[in-house]
Amino acid sequence: MVIAGGAGALGLQVAADLTCRGQRVTLLTRRRNRALPFRQTEWDGRSIGAWAAELREPGRLAVINLAGKLVDCRPTARNVAELRSSRVDSTTALVAAAGLRETPVDYWIQASTTAIWSDAGETRCTETTPLPTGLPQMTGVAQPWEEAFDPTQAAHWTILRTSIVLEPDAPALIRLGQLTRAGLGGRIGPGDQWFSWIHIEDWLAIVRGALGLDPELTLPDGILVAATEFPVRNTELMATLRRRLRRPPAPPTPTAMLTLGAVFLRTDPALGLTGRHATSKVLPKAGFTFRYPTLDEALTDLLRC
Numbered sequence: 001m002v003i004a005g006g007a008g009a010l011g012l013q014v015a016a017d018l019t020c021r022g023q024r025v026t027l028l029t030r031r032r033n034r035a036l037p038f039r040q041t042e043w044d045g046r047s048i049g050a051w052a053a054e055l056r057e058p059g060r061l062a063v064i065n066l067a068g069k070l071v072d073c074r075p076t077a078r079n080v081a082e083l084r085s086s087r088v089d090s091t092t093a094l095v096a097a098a099g100l101r102e103t104p105v106d107y108w109i110q111a112s113t114t115a116i117w118s119d120a121g122e123t124r125c126t127e128t129t130p131l132p133t134g135l136p137q138m139t140g141v142a143q144p145w146e147e148a149f150d151p152t153q154a155a156h157w158t159i160l161r162t163s164i165v166l167e168p169d170a171p172a173l174i175r176l177g178q179l180t181r182a183g184l185g186g187r188i189g190p191g192d193q194w195f196s197w198i199h200i201e202d203w204l205a206i207v208r209g210a211l212g213l214d215p216e217l218t219l220p221d222g223i224l225v226a227a228t229e230f231p232v233r234n235t236e237l238m239a240t241l242r243r244r245l246r247r248p249p250a251p252p253t254p255t256a257m258l259t260l261g262a263v264f265l266r267t268d269p270a271l272g273l274t275g276r277h278a279t280s281k282v283l284p285k286a287g288f289t290f291r292y293p294t295l296d297e298a299l300t301d302l303l304r305c
Helices: 009-020 050-056 077-098 139-147 171-181 200-210 234-244 255-265 282-286 295-302
Strands: 002-004 026-029 039-042 062-065 105-113 154-162 164-166 197-199 222-226
Touching (some): 002 009, 009 200, 050 077, 077 139, 105 200, 164 295
Parallel strands (some): 002 026, 026 039
């Protein structure tokens, strides 16, 4: 298992999960971290180098590409360009390295995001929903990211459009928890924007299925939405957070206040003000069962207070 971007939060979760299941894991990382218990190989995320030998190891090979700059940044032209290039360049380099193999990669999981639909309003997004001409830091980043992947380099492949992954160290969950504990746990902006999400344990189960490691789950090649069957609106999200954190009702955060606060926090207000109703049609057909299907169940598990 070669995990590009493996030193990130999701990469480390995948690495630990697969290692515990007897898989040999190598992380491709820009800077080796000696505190990590995983084999690591440095790369620049842009060009072919010595790291490409990892894709020529004998035996069966899986590539999990999670590489890319974190989206929690100001939506300046420079930052959007970096968001896009960090994903496209790393994917292009991996595809080129895979092309040096005599046989295709056995399994390839290419990361993407449900934000590819930008602010989708009331559209019900699934694997076959057409892409919009959307916000540059959403559709404009995710679409070329997916297009940089070449399915001919893999015997089995999945483009995994992941929603917000809820896990204890998830930036979104940490920030929302901080706001709620500070008494700012009311709805954000209009409150009707959709919040699509998935618990980390369910996300890892989908990854294992896409890698052919679950004998009871066979997933077809192609685009796959990694999101629970029950998205919620922002109003319900914040109400559930308050309930789980035992906080009283709170006043709403107006759009203007959030936009101003985002400047000081050096983040993008669109992350809180936009949303999409994204679910999978593929997973139910494949017989996948969510361990944490509802937000209340997920937050009960994650917010032990």
